[in-house]
Amino acid sequence: MKRGxxxxxxxxxxxxxxxxxxxxxxxxxxxxxKIVNSMFKRKRNRKWTWRHPNGKNFNxxxxxxxxxxxxxxxxxxxxxxxxxxxxxESLSTTVNIQQQYNKLEDVLKLLLNELPRSKEKExxxxxxxxxxLLEKRRLLYKRKRTK
Numbered sequence: 001m002k003r004g005x006x007x008x009x010x011x012x013x014x015x016x017x018x019x020x021x022x023x024x025x026x027x028x029x030x031x032x033x034k035i036v037n038s039m040f041k042r043k044r045n046r047k048w049t050w051r052h053p054n055g056k057n058f059n060x061x062x063x064x065x066x067x068x069x070x071x072x073x074x075x076x077x078x079x080x081x082x083x084x085x086x087x088x089e090s091l092s093t094t095v096n097i098q099q100q101y102n103k104l105e106d107v108l109k110l111l112l113n114e115l116p117r118s119k120e121k122e123x124x125x126x127x128x129x130x131x132x133l134l135e136k137r138r139l140l141y142k143r144k145r146t147k
Contacts, residue, residue, distance in 0.1 A: 013038035033065040
C-alpha cells in the first residue's frame with residue numbers, strides 16, 4: 001500500500017492492481033472516497049465479483065466508493081452469508097448487463113431497508129431556555145419591523 005492509501009482502504013484490502021485499478025485509487029484519493037469493499041472481512045476466494053465464461057478465472061471488478069462510512073451497518077455471521085448469496089444470485093451470467101444491474105440494484109435496496117442501523121442521539125447544542133430566549137428575540141424583531 002502506497003503512502004496516503006490507508007485513508008481510502010479498509011483493513012481488508014489485498015492483491016495486485018491494474019492500471020485501471022490505479023486510476024480508481026487516484027480518484028478515491030483526490031475526491032476523499034472510501035473503498036467500501038475493503039472494509040468487510042471476506043475469504044480471499046469469495047472476493048470476486050466477475051467470473052470468466054470459462055469458469056476458471058475470477059476477478060473483483062466491482063467496487064463501492066463512498067464518502068460516508070460512519071453509519072455503515074454491521075454485517076456478521078448468518079446475515080453476511082445470506083446477503084452474500086443474494087449478491088452472487090444477482091450476478092447470473094445468463095442475462096444481459098442491464099438486467100444484472102437492475103437485479104443487483106434491487107438486492108442492494110432490499111439490504112439497505114432490512115439492515116438495522118444504529119440510532120444516534122440527536123445532539124443538543126443549546127438548552128430549552130436559550131431556545132425560548134431566541135424565540136422571544138425573533139418575535140421582538142418581528143414586532144419592531146411591523147411598526
